[in-house]
Amino acid sequence: MSDFHVVILAGGSGTRFWPLSRETCPKQMLKIVGEDTLIRQTIKRIKGFVPAENIWIVTTEDKAQDIKFHIESLGSLAKGIKFIKEPVGRNTAPAIGLSALYLNHLSSKSVMIAMPSDHAISDTEKFLYDLKLAVEGVKDGHLITFGIKPTRPETGYGYIKVENASKMAPNGFFKVDRFFEKPDPQTARTFISDGSYFWNSGIFVWKTSTILSEIKRSLPSLYHTLKKIEPLLFVPNEKSKSKEKEKPNTLTDLYSSLESISIDYGIMEKSHNVLMIPATFQWSDLGSWAALDEIIEKDDFGNILKGNTIDIGSQSLTVFAGERLVATIGLRDMVVVDTPDATLVTSKQKVQEVRKIVEELKKNGREEHVLHKTVERPWGSYTVLEKGNGYKIKRVVLKPGARLSLQLHTRRSEHWVVVSGIAKVTKENETYLVHNNESTYIPINTRHRLENPGKVTLQIIEVQNGEYVEEDDIERFDDDYGRT
Amino acid sequence: MSDFHVVILAGGSGTRFWPLSRETCPKQMLKIVGEDTLIRQTIKRIKGFVPAENIWIVTTEDKAQDIKFHIESLGSLAKGIKFIKEPVGRNTAPAIGLSALYLNHLSSKSVMIAMPSDHAISDTEKFLYDLKLAVEGVKDGHLITFGIKPTRPETGYGYIKVENASKMAPNGFFKVDRFFEKPDPQTARTFISDGSYFWNSGIFVWKTSTILSEIKRSLPSLYHTLKKIEPLLFVPNEKSKSKEKEKPNTLTDLYSSLESISIDYGIMEKSHNVLMIPATFQWSDLGSWAALDEIIEKDDFGNILKGNTIDIGSQSLTVFAGERLVATIGLRDMVVVDTPDATLVTSKQKVQEVRKIVEELKKNGREEHVLHKTVERPWGSYTVLEKGNGYKIKRVVLKPGARLSLQLHTRRSEHWVVVSGIAKVTKENETYLVHNNESTYIPINTRHRLENPGKVTLQIIEVQNGEYVEEDDIERFDDDYGRT
Numbered sequence: 015m016s017d018f019h020v021v022i023l024a025g026g027s028g029t030r031f032w033p034l035s036r037e038t039c040p041k042q043m044l045k046i047v048g049e050d051t052l053i054r055q056t057i058k059r060i061k062g063f064v065p066a067e068n069i070w071i072v073t074t075e076d077k078a079q080d081i082k083f084h085i086e087s088l089g090s091l092a093k094g095i096k097f098i099k100e101p102v103g104r105n106t107a108p109a110i111g112l113s114a115l116y117l118n119h120l121s122s123k124s125v126m127i128a129m130p131s132d133h134a135i136s137d138t139e140k141f142l143y144d145l146k147l148a149v150e151g152v153k154d155g156h157l158i159t160f161g162i163k164p165t166r167p168e169t170g171y172g173y174i175k176v177e178n179a180s181k182m183a184p185n186g187f188f189k190v191d192r193f194f195e196k197p198d199p200q201t202a203r204t205f206i207s208d209g210s211y212f213w214n215s216g217i218f219v220w221k222t223s224t225i226l227s228e229i230k231r232s233l234p235s236l237y238h239t240l241k242k243i244e245p246l247l248f249v250p251n252e253k254s255k256s257k258e259k260e261k262p263n264t265l266t267d268l269y270s271s272l273e274s275i276s277i278d279y280g281i282m283e284k285s286h287n288v289l290m291i292p293a294t295f296q297w298s299d300l301g302s303w304a305a306l307d308e309i310i311e312k313d314d315f316g317n318i319l320k321g322n323t324i325d326i327g328s329q330s331l332t333v334f335a336g337e338r339l340v341a342t343i344g345l346r347d348m349v350v351v352d353t354p355d356a357t358l359v360t361s362k363q364k365v366q367e368v369r370k371i372v373e374e375l376k377k378n379g380r381e382e383h384v385l386h387k388t389v390e391r392p393w394g395s396y397t398v399l400e401k402g403n404g405y406k407i408k409r410v411v412l413k414p415g416a417r418l419s420l421q422l423h424t425r426r427s428e429h430w431v432v433v434s435g436i437a438k439v440t441k442e443n444e445t446y447l448v449h450n451n452e453s454t455y456i457p458i459n460t461r462h463r464l465e466n467p468g469k470v471t472l473q474i475i476e477v478q479n480g481e482y483v484e485e486d487d488i489e490r491f492d493d494d495y496g497r498t
Numbered sequence: 499m500s501d502f503h504v505v506i507l508a509g510g511s512g513t514r515f516w517p518l519s520r521e522t523c524p525k526q527m528l529k530i531v532g533e534d535t536l537i538r539q540t541i542k543r544i545k546g547f548v549p550a551e552n553i554w555i556v557t558t559e560d561k562a563q564d565i566k567f568h569i570e571s572l573g574s575l576a577k578g579i580k581f582i583k584e585p586v587g588r589n590t591a592p593a594i595g596l597s598a599l600y601l602n603h604l605s606s607k608s609v610m611i612a613m614p615s616d617h618a619i620s621d622t623e624k625f626l627y628d629l630k631l632a633v634e635g636v637k638d639g640h641l642i643t644f645g646i647k648p649t650r651p652e653t654g655y656g657y658i659k660v661e662n663a664s665k666m667a668p669n670g671f672f673k674v675d676r677f678f679e680k681p682d683p684q685t686a687r688t689f690i691s692d693g694s695y696f697w698n699s700g701i702f703v704w705k706t707s708t709i710l711s712e713i714k715r716s717l718p719s720l721y722h723t724l725k726k727i728e729p730l731l732f733v734p735n736e737k738s739k740s741k742e743k744e745k746p747n748t749l750t751d752l753y754s755s756l757e758s759i760s761i762d763y764g765i766m767e768k769s770h771n772v773l774m775i776p777a778t779f780q781w782s783d784l785g786s787w788a789a790l791d792e793i794i795e796k797d798d799f800g801n802i803l804k805g806n807t808i809d810i811g812s813q814s815l816t817v818f819a820g821e822r823l824v825a826t827i828g829l830r831d832m833v834v835v836d837t838p839d840a841t842l843v844t845s846k847q848k849v850q851e852v853r854k855i856v857e858e859l860k861k862n863g864r865e866e867h868v869l870h871k872t873v874e875r876p877w878g879s880y881t882v883l884e885k886g887n888g889y890k891i892k893r894v895v896l897k898p899g900a901r902l903s904l905q906l907h908t909r910r911s912e913h914w915v916v917v918s919g920i921a922k923v924t925k926e927n928e929t930y931l932v933h934n935n936e937s938t939y940i941p942i943n944t945r946h947r948l949e950n951p952g953k954v955t956l957q958i959i960e961v962q963n964g965e966y967v968e969e970d971d972i973e974r975f976d977d978d979y980g981r982t
Contacts, residue, residue: 033823033825324855324858324859326848326851326854326855327848327851338838338839338840338841339517339839339840339841339864339866340840340841340843341517341840341841341842341843341844341855342842342843342844343842343843343844343845343848343849343851343852343854343855344844344845344847344848344851345832345843345844345845346845348829348843350841350843352841354822355822355823356822356823356824356825357822357823357824357825357834357836357841358825358826358827359824359825359826359827359829359832359834359843360825360826360827360828360829361827361828361829361830363828364810364811364827364828365827367810367811367827367828368827370810370827371808371810371825371827374808375808380823382823399883399884399891400883400893402893402917402957403918404917404918404934405917405918405959407883407891407959409884409886427935429913429915429937431913431961431963433886433888433889433961433963434887434888434889450888450963451911451963453913453937453939453961455937473886475889475891475961477915477917477937477959479915479917479934479935
């Protein structure tokens with residue numbers, strides 16, 4: 015299986031799941047369906063199908079580190095996974111083209127299995143069965159996709175029309191007639207009654223040589239730029255290393271110049287070489303808060319109530335609450351999403367307009383679309399409890415054995431109170447332990463490090479004092495996570 | 499004016515404005531309309547009409563101290579005000595009967611002006627003009643009330659029907675034919691078209707001798723109990739002081755035995771002796787979140803949006819937000835109320851069911867109906883920022899010159915970090931100053947006191963450590979506010 019590679023597309027910003035999704039915590043990093051986050055579920059789903067070394071995550075440079083930290087909890091599985099970094103987001107056609115360059119460089123026989131990182135798929139066994147069928151069929155140079163048998167006239171999905179829907183080829187494939195963009199309700203109803211239409215799952219299998227040929231044919235400008243990018247990615251020998259420093263800018267310039275275009279629109283719709291496997295697994299692209307209705311079990315009144323909620327007499331209501339109480343009375347077809355710093359209340363008909371809220375926040379220079387109050391880190395997490403004039407209060411949680419970077423702040427001092435566990439504190443040349451119910455003080459301009467030397471979680475309350483208490487007042491001297 | 503007394507009825511628990519109202523912060527203590535809280539507006543409205551010494555607040559024993567602290571910001575005006583404490587809440591008829599005992603004891607010529615503490619009245623001049631008219635008319639032994647000219651077929655108010663609506667008596671009074679409970683919509687429409695119906699404002703003027711006679715006639719059992727209570731309230735001479743300690747229980751028992759009944763239902767509806775003044779002021783009883791529509795100015799789409807809000811395309815929406823962001827999309831006829839620990843989302847048609855949410859919280863032993871995260875105190879306020887296993891974090895704000903009680907905790911220690919101002923700390927026999935960006939530690943079982951000796955507000959962050967971090971772990975030795 016060494017020529018088979020799984021490419022996980024993880025560039026999505028997921029504004030449609032705001033306020034649960036943020037710039038630094040896009041949809042693929044959310045636990046909205048199932049027991050784990052969508053991207054970790056995606057990785058676990060294909061575990062064993064290819065070796066971890068053959069799993070690639072394509073994402074933008076600014077998201078790569080957050081995702082790397084995020085998947086670290088998968089242990090050895092995560093260690094093998096490699097990242098393909100897009101300098102900027104340019105939709106799926108360029109992302110797949112870039113990935114094809116990498117895999118083709120390894121071997122001209124490489125086969126790419128491309129899949130989104132943020133879709134819901136139940137029944138892993140059926141999924142892997144269908145995938146196996148697909149990889150057996152790529153040898154003849156086809157583009158292979160998976161179609162979902164539609165259960166309702168959905169207007170939020172693209173559709174695939176197959177030829178001769180009544181008879182499937184003996185190898186399990188249909189020949190694809192054509193692709194359709196999201197239809198209007200009337201058209202969607204026609205599609206459903208026709209019987210030869212399937213939902214486009216966005217999961218594809220092809221040889222890298224095939225997809226590069228298709229890109230050359232249908233998106234020649236993308237192909238041309240990829241050919242310019244290729245020598246920048248793979249330096250032929252040691253002598254050229256000196257030039258490496260110039261690369262990022264050139265690569266960034268080239269990639270930035272690309273047109274944002276999806277693989278469906280740019281390639282699939284124009285190709286005459288597409289086969290479709292009717293999927294046996296359940297699937298949802300989780301396109302909006304309203305899409306959860308398809309995939310999460312509802313109560314007798316059609317309600318989905320998660321977290322700390324009390325409801326009286328609502329119907330078809332979705333509530334995603336956390337620890338704060340959300341009380342609802344007599345609502346119909348609504349979505350309520352509560353997070354520590356922002357609450358969304360919307361009618362289900364208007365969920366797509368969540369994007370507009372995020373745009374409004376960006377425009378006004380606000381922060382509720384960027385970071386959550388709680389930020390996950392490889393060493394644990396921190397939660398901003400309050401920010402006031404000249405101070406900020408954080409709860410910092412360190413996993414056993416973890417430590418923060420050796421760092422310094424030029425504009426704030428910090429008071430630390432240990433509320434559980436034991437802290438090992440380094441302050442310039444001094445190192446000492448701080449126990450539960452003890453405190454310590456880190457003056458301004460002092461090199462310091464916080465470490466959890468114990469076997470239980472360490473929790474400290476940090477009170478920062480200073481006229482400037484933002485995250486960017488930090489100088490790192492040594493870091494276990496390569497952030498110096 | 500020494501015989502004229504204003505009795506402010508402040509026993510309401512105001513569950514209908516949850517989550518903004520709480521057991522310890524009922525509706526009268528909320529700033530929902532106007533620039534100040536409803537009870538402080540009520541007091542300021544009648545300032546000058548009677549001397550402060552002739553203003554009485556009737557409320558239950560458990561609310562009296564909170565209200566006392568709450569009105570302290572009114573300064574000298576608040577100092578004169580006296581409290582009449584009901585041992586338990588028994589609705590307005592017993593509360594007014596009890597007040598009549600007090601005022602009648604002062605002088606048999608006393609006149610009582612009874613008014614709710616939690617209604618909205620705009621135009622104080624007109625209000626005082628109408629009140630003046632009323633107090634001039636009580637001498638002939640009438641019960642005088644104020645009727646509001648109805649502007650819509652409201653089903654949430656009681657109605658007053660007057661005799662000969664076409665001709666008002668020369669002194670400005672109508673004779674009242676009868677009172678009506680809240681009508682159904684059909685009846686309400688008949689009332690409006692008839693022209694002789696007014697809304698019952700719940701503001702009354704009468705001589706104490708008159709109301710006591712009316713109670714004797716219509717609620718003989720209440721009268722009988724009041725007669726038993728009377729000698730317990732007013733000890734005739736010093737010799738009886740020894741018996742005083744037995745009083746509270748007896749008084750509590752007697753008062754608790756009373757039937758809960760409103761003055762409207764118990765007296766006004768049965769009396770043939772009622773005159774009504776058509777009010778010239780604007781009024782709302784603020785009976786629910788939906789009632790705000792009558793009194794608060796709306797935008798072009800019928801929305802009331804307060805606090806940190808972003809809305810896209812809603813109509814007839816009321817949002818009460820605080821510092822947290824509330825984003826709304828495409829809502830119709832809804833109310834959203836956000837507080838630091840609880841959010842309410844309800845259709846306007848169902849706002850009355852907020853009571854059921856509060857009942858549910860009580861039943862489940864929860865806390866979201868009892869206290870706010872921020873608790874106002876005469877010395878300032880405190881905000882619970884987080885409570886975790888074995889710790890609690892508070893921000894404590896002290897007014898210049900204020901100090902907390904000299905106190906001790908048997909189950910927790912406290913770390914204090916000063917984030918603005920200067921703290922004077924007493925720890926057993928030691929007293930010292932703690933400046934901004936300095937901290938101090940109060941061990942378990944240590945007498946301590948926090949004081950603001952400066953001219954600016956003092957803010958400290960308090961991290962409590964201990965296996966039990968509740969408010970009732972406190973022993974007070976000396977307190978400026980009489981709480982030892």
